[in-house]
Amino acid sequence: MSRRSTFNRVAPNRVALAALAALSIIAAPAGAEPATRTAPDDGDPAAESSEQYLINAGRVIVRPGEVLENVRILVRGGSIAALGRDVEAPEGIEEISGAVVCAGFIDPWSALGVDAGSLRDQRTEPATRTADAIDVHGQRHLRREALRAGVVAARVQAGGLARVGGVGAVVRLNPDLSAAEALVLPDAVLAMSVGLSRGGGAMDVFDRQGEVDRVRGALDSGLAYRQNEVEYRYDLEEWEKAMAEKEADLEKDFKKAKKDRDKGLAKAEEDDKEFKEKKYKEDKKPRKPSFDSNKAALARAAHGELPLVVQVHRAAELRELLKATAGVDRLRLVLAGATEAESVAETLVERRVSVLVAPSLARSDARDEWAGADLGLAGRLEQAGVEVLLGSGGETPDLTRDLPLLAASAVGHGLEREAAFEALTIGAARSLDVADQLGTVEVGKSADILVLDGAPLLGTTSVQYVFSAGRLVVTPQN
Amino acid sequence: MLILSLALASLAPASKPLAPVSEVFAIRAEQLHLADGTVLENGLVLVDGDTIAAVGSGVSVPAGAALVEHAGHLTTGLIALGEHAGGSGELRDSTRTVLAGGRLAHAFAPGHSQLEALLAEGITSLVLAPSAGSLSAGCTAVVKSAGDTVVSERAQLHIGLSSASLLSNRRPTSYSGALRDLEALLSSAHGDFGAAARGELPVLIEARSRHEVQRAVAFVAEHKLRGAISGAPLAGELAADIAAAGLSVISDPRSPGASQRSIDALLSLAEAGVPFGFKLASPARHANTLRMGVALCVRRGLSPATALRSLTVDAARIAGVDERIGALATGRDADLVLWSGHPTDLTSSVKAVLIDGQLVYGEL
Amino acid sequence: MRSTIQSALALTLLAAPLLAGDGRLAIRAGKIITQAGEAIIDGTIVIENGRITAVGAEVEVPWDVEVLDATHLTAFPGFVEAHGNRGMDRPNENIDVAPFLNIRDSIDPVNFYFEDSLRWGVTTINVQQGASCVIGGQGMVVKPFGMTVEEMLVRPASGIKLSASPKSGKSRATQAQALRKAFTELEHYLAGLVQKQKDGDDSARREALYQGRDLDSEEAREGRAQAGSAAWTVADLELIPRGEIDEKQAPLLDLVEGRIPAWFYCGAPMDVRVALEVARKNGFLAQTTLVLASSCWKAADEIAEAGVPVVLSAALMHIERDPVTGEEIETFVPKVFKEKGVRYALASSNQSTQSLWFQAASCVAQGMSRAEALAAVTTVPADILGLGKRVGSLEKGKDGNVLLLSGDPLSVTSFVEYVVLEGSTVYDRSKDVRMRHLLEGETPEGTAPAGSEEPKVHEHEDEVVTEEEPVDAGEDKE
Incomplete structure (x- = not known):
């Protein structure tokens, strides 16, 4: 067995990049549309990548349903700096040509790039942060393979298999990024699960109902916590006002009070009695509610500041969960797994609850809650009008790489191709609150994009180039 | 071609009745995949009973035979x-x-x-x-x-x-x-x-x-x-x-x-x-x-x-059965699959499946 | 039990004739490796009052100083163990955050580890409590000789132990959560104290106004404003006398103000980021030393950027399998840190045969220079401990900690013949009972190696035979 000692990282293949410079420029016909848009030259270029590229694209899928033909894209400073027919090519810039350019895929239910122990931890709390468990040093080959398959970012979750998970994070999968660069959004979603048997025996009906109640209880405690804070601030303000007034009054009356006291003191000395001070009473200051990081996190979810992803499969629990959370107005609920979601499809559409499906070929061990692979689920839900997202299941890191293939299988079993593409790009970005950076090909957004040789999600299409935060990380040569 | 029936097989649960299309019928597909890898555009398969009678671009369909047009790919099962x-x-x-x-x-x-x-x-x-x-x-x-x-x-x-x-x-x-x-x-x-x-x-x-x-x-x-x-x-x-x-x-x-x-x-x-x-x-x-x-x-x-x-x-x-199955060729069993796209593309779905000339899944 | 008694016995035997404890000694050595310049051939070291007053080739020895003839031996400064967790009796606590624990309560002076340290020439040891903790207790630097902890003391309060690597029952995410929580709770606690004080003062003022009393001029509060470079500050902390701060929180405040060193354990490369973040945010990055597991070489860039020193684990060769090719990759860890310009100290293994000299010799065997290797076990750990002016080399003014070796310090055939601690000869190999028993089979009078007189108990319960001599073919049995 050969052994090699190494402590140097492999530098990106600069030779390949130099070869790209020899590619010819596609002549841009002078046309009225589309207008060339350029990003304002703000932001610190030194903070992001200093690489820049010009992409000559046959077609750019800006977002599902919006396609531009024959445009050029300028990637600079980590983002899409310009997009249009008349984009100027600065001197000596690397040029790339491709048939189709689209946004990179996002896996909103991934286990890649996060410490495995944290993933499986059953004792996480709402305040546990997945951002602390990001491992930029491990699983490098898996992340590179995911990039090659076109998956540029993922949501990872500490306590992903626990009843109460932590706060999930959205990370870029490029293994050459530092943790700070990789974290797109460190605090993205809150996660919970209901009714998962976790390899033990089947749960009985009361336990299952108890889990739904626990979710509602947690949200309520968050709401109460926030409410307490608001009330405290109000009460404090009132009290401080009252005290200020009182103090002003006391200062006014001080001279008199002092005279009275001196008189009293003198009298007490005369009578040889002890002088008793006047008793002073004032309203107690309102007690500050003690800081509870868990309740604060739950409050954020209850108020819709963070989406809440709940993994749940069975129809009974789905119904109960939807009922229980109906009163939490601003809650942004996402159901993960949701094998039997068709039974509550109407409610889901009405309440705009998205469903995160993990198309899978696996057989389920826990038949009690999950009958196993159902590749047609995504298609059927989408047809019923439910917003469908696609993820790799959050248990096996290797599956993130094959999410596009699983999405393709879902298409082959009834999901509309456009819907699958949307789910993997802007749909996932929107649900994870990173739509300002990822999910579409627009000026000002982060350059996490793919250059393909055909339409995305087709079996004949392969990924040619992948940009991650404006850096070219995958080329046909590597 | 003998179909071997075993005594035990007759004790097996009764199989679903198969729906015959008609005795002789043809399917024309936009893309027809042959065994050697060539893909015939608008290729046609003529089925007689449970066997493939003819395959090709210029196959003539006998009178009275149903012709199914398929806007997609056709392969053997x-x-x-x-x-x-x-x-x-x-x-x-x-x-x-x-x-x-x-x-x-x-x-x-x-x-x-x-x-x-x-x-x-x-x-x-x-x-x-x-x-x-x-x-x-x-x-x-x-x-x-x-x-x-x-x-x-x-x-x-x-x-x-x-x-x-x-x-x-x-x-x-x-x-x-x-x-x-x-x-x-x-x-x-x-x-x-x-x-x-x-x-x-x-x-x-x-x-x-x-x-x-x-x-x-x-x-x-x-x-x-x-x-x-x-x-x-x-x-x-x-x-x-x-x-x-x-x-x-x-x-x-x-x-x-x-x-x-x-x-x-x-x-x-x-x-x-x-x-x-x-x-x-x-x-x-x-x-x-x-x-x-x-x-x-x-x-x-x-x-x-x-x-x-x-x-x-x-x-x-x-499996040693290439004389019977595995290719769209004359004399082989009429086991056909109609796809919405290329069969190796996962986004293609199965539209219909025929076995021994009978429709067993989907619709024509 | 028995071994403790015996070791105590042995120690007494060793100690009795040798504690010429006036701290005055002159050593004539065949070679003196000072670790501060060229080696001296046939030189003399003069130690008075425990400190080296002269070292050189032509040195005048005061007439009344005892002379140790070591002209056949090599003198070398005592090795410095920058971080160890042996030598304690019941060291670990179960609670997450225990900075108030002090190791003086758990160091066991008769622990075999200290006796062994003398054999291997380790004369300065930083013992840190809290191998499995979130925030552990405070350690101290000791010399491995003395009947009480006070006698052993070299420097108290050598630092607080923290760990980014999860203790049992936690995952990395929840461990990081507990770390951050400890400091957040400190901040809230102090803010609460300040607020309570202010509220009390305000209330007292209003009371006085009401009663017509002149308020006594405020006594000077003995508090201090929060010092240090933490990212958070508690305003008006000077209102709180330090003595009023809960003793459980006070050491953490000292840490945040940069008054105590921090020893941050990292079990994996991803822990380094969390450790540096926590240290930076809470103001003690400049006082932090990272204690690393062998895989942490992958985070060397981050460590170099932060400019903190490290203590390496005893496993100097990191071996892992390439997940793609299956090849074994070996990395020699000290080399990586040398390349990146990170200051590193070596640590002994828990196996008593791999003490500091062995680690240094391993480095030389892997191609590093003698100077580099020897520095990593003498001057560098001394600097890291803040004892750079006292130990680590044989120079005028430093502690008289001298080893007298039978050969080169890095040679496997060298023995430590004598150890001089602060001018007293505390170890003499010719009188080392255990060594002699091991190497020569001798059993000096008055001592008995463990186990030789224990009764042999046979399997058959009804036949307990106590034998004083080996059974001789059953003839003498009754």
């Missing part, structure tokens, strides 16, 4: 090797390590629900193979996933040369013991082993690790057998040796998450010209795994034509 569907409990004799004259065809349960799952993925034929744990469980059988057709009840002779074939409570318990027993069987010159020794019956050799594959290759060369090696995920790393021995490979199912190394091994087989097909091992594996494995290879660079061969003509050859 897919073949899954190493299958267990419907056979629960009957795939191996647990008390005998060698079941001379054993027939996996007895495990065939026509109409079983596990077979239905295969139809939805375009799989029309499957090779019932034994589960691991015996030195030789008998002969594999090729059956169809709808109806009660047994294409071959003596397709390949099973030989288990992997560590999974050796149990500790039954002889043989070692490789040397296994090889000795097998040599004795092969030299006996009668029955299935005799046929295999004479090259009449292909063998299916289970081997998992690298040295097991090497041992299998040496065994085959020594006894002048022909057949396929099954169950070695990295067999492709020995592609040259396997090609030299004239063997084929039956690949383990490749699921999402499969390592790149295992996919590259399959590509090495293709480069070396070694024919290979895919095990499915349903119901443990989802039926879609067959197409998923192929898609993983295509993504890595395998040509779609070679990929399709591994599910059709090469698989049929490995």
Whole structure:
């Protein structure tokens, strides 16, 4: 067995990049549309990548349903700096040509790039942060393979298999990024699960109902916590006002009070009695509610500041969960797994609850809650009008790489191709609150994009180039 | 062409009544896939009864015959090797390590629900193979996933040369013991082993690790057998040796998450010209795994034509039934699948499946 | 039990004739490796009052100083163990955050580890409590000789132990959560104290106004404003006398103000980021030393950027398997840190045969220079401990900690013949009972190696035979 000692990282293949410079420029016909848009030259270029590229694209899928033909894209400073027919090519810039350019895929239910122990931890709390468990040093080959398959970012979750998970994070999968660069959004979603048997025996009906109640209880405690804070601030303000007034009054009356006291003191000395001070009473200051990081996190979810992803499969629990959370107005609920979601499809559409499906070929061990692979689920839900997202299941890191293939299988079993593409790009970005950076090909957004040789999600299409935060990380040569 | 009906098969649960289209009919598809990899645009298949009467671009449709136009792809039915569907409990004799004259065809349960799952993925034929744990469980059988057709009840002779074939409570318990027993069987010159020794019956050799594959290759060369090696995920790393021995490979199912190394091994087989097909091992594996494995290879660079061969003509050859199934050619069984797109593309869905000329899934 | 008594016995035997404890000694050595310049051949070291007053080739020895003739031996400064967790009796606590625990309560002076340290020439040891903790207790630097902890003391309060690597029952995410929580709770606690004080003062003022009393001029509060570079500050902390701060929180405040060193354990490369973040945010990055597991070489860039020193684990060769090719990759950890310019100290293994000299010799065997290797076990750990002016080299003014070796310090055939601690000869190999028993089979009078007189108990319960001599073919049995 050969052994090699190494402590140097492999530098990106600069030779390949130099070869790209020899590619010819596609002549841009002078046309009225589309207008060339350029990003304002703000932001610190030194903070992001200093690489820049010009992409000559046959077609750019800006977002599902919006396609531009024959445009050029300028990637600079980590983002899409310009997009249009008349984009100027600065001197000596690397040029790339491709048939189709689209946004990179996002896996909103991934286990890649996060410490495995944290993933499986059953004792996480709402305040546990997945951002602390990001491992930029491990699983490098898996992340590179995911990039090659076109998956540029993922949501990872500490306590992903626990009843109460932590706060999930959205990370870029490029293994050459530092943790700070990789974290797109460190605090993205809150996660919970209901009714998962976790390899033990089947749960009985009361336990299952108890889990739904626990979710509602947690949200309520968050709401109460926030409410307490608001009330405290109000009460404090009132009290401080009252005290200020009182103090002003006391200062006014001080001279008199002092005279009275001196008189009293003198009298007490005369009578040889002890002088008793006047008793002073004032309203107690309102007690500050003690800081509870868990309740604060739950409050954020209850108020819709963070989406809440709940993994749940069975129809009974789905119904109960939807009922229980109906009163939490601003809650942004996402159901993960949701094998039997068709039974509550109407409610889901009405309440705009998205469903995160993990198309899978696996057989389920826990038949009690999950009958196993159902590749047609995504298609059927989408047809019923439910917003469908696609993820790799959050248990096996290797599956993130094959999410596009699983999405393709879902298409082959009834999901509309456009819907699958949307789910993997802007749909996932929107649900994870990173739509300002990822999910579409627009000026000002982060350059996490793919250059393909055909339409995305087709079996004949392969990924040619992948940009991650404006850096070219995958080329046909590597 | 005789359809072998077995006494036991008649005791099997009654199979679903099949819907005939008409005695003679034709299907014209935008893309028709032939065995040699060519794709005919607007190719036509003419079916007479349960057989393909004609295939081509300029085939004339006789008067009175129904003509179905299909806006998509048409291929022959897919073949899954190493299958267990419907056979629960009957795939191996647990008390005998060698079941001379054993027939996996007895495990065939026509109409079983596990077979239905295969139809939805375009799989029309499957090779019932034994589960691991015996030195030789008998002969594999090729059956169809709808109806009660047994294409071959003596397709390949099973030989288990992997560590999974050796149990500790039954002889043989070692490789040397296994090889000795097998040599004795092969030299006996009668029955299935005799046929295999004479090259009449292909063998299916289970081997998992690298040295097991090497041992299998040496065994085959020594006894002048022909057949396929099954169950070695990295067999492709020995592609040259396997090609030299004239063997084929039956690949383990490749699921999402499969390592790149295992996919590259399959590509090495293709480069070396070694024919290979895919095990499915349903119901443990989802039926879609067959197409998923192929898609993983295509993504890595395998040509779609070679990929399709591994599910059709090469698989049929490995199972020794390429005269009956595995290609759209005159005289073959009328096992057809109508796809919405290219069959190796996962986004294609199965629109209709015909077996022996009967519509068994979907709509025309 | 028995071994403790015996070691105590042995120690007494060693100690009795040798404690010429006036701290005055002159050593004539065949070679003196000072670790501060060229080696001296046939030189003399003069130690008075425990400190080296002269070292050189031509040195005048005061007439009344005892002379140790070591002209056949090599003098070398005592090795410095920058971080160890042996030598304690019941060291670990179960609670997450225990900075108030002090190791003086758990160091066991008769622990075999200290006796062994003398054999291997380790004369300065930083013992840190809290191998499995979130925030552990405070350690101290000791010399491995003395009957009480006070006698052993070299420097108290050598630092607080923290760990980014999860203790049992936690995952990395929840461990990081507990770390951050400890400091957040400190901040809230202090803010609460300040607020309570202010509220009390305000209330007292209003009371006085009401009663017509002149408020006594405020006594000078003995508090101090929050010092240090933490990212958070508690305003008006000077209102709180330090003595009023809960003793459980006070050490953490000292840490935040940069008054105590921090020893941050990292079990994996991803822990380094969390450790540096926590240290930076809470103001003690400049006082932090990272204690690393062998895989942490992958985070060397981050460590170099932060400019903190490290203590390496005893496993100097990190071996891992490439997940793609299956090849074994070996990395020699000290080399990586040398390349990146990170200051590193070596640590002994828990196996008593791999003490500091062995680690240094391993470095040389892997191609590093003698100077580099020897520095990593003498001057560098001394600097890290803040004892750079006292130990680590043989120079005028430093502590008289001298080893007298039978050969080169890095040679496997060298023995430590004598150890001089602050001018007293505390170890003499010719009188080392255990060594002699091991190497020569001798059993000096008055001592008995462990186990030789224990009764042999046979399997058959009814036949307990106590033997004083080996049974001789059963003839003498009754």
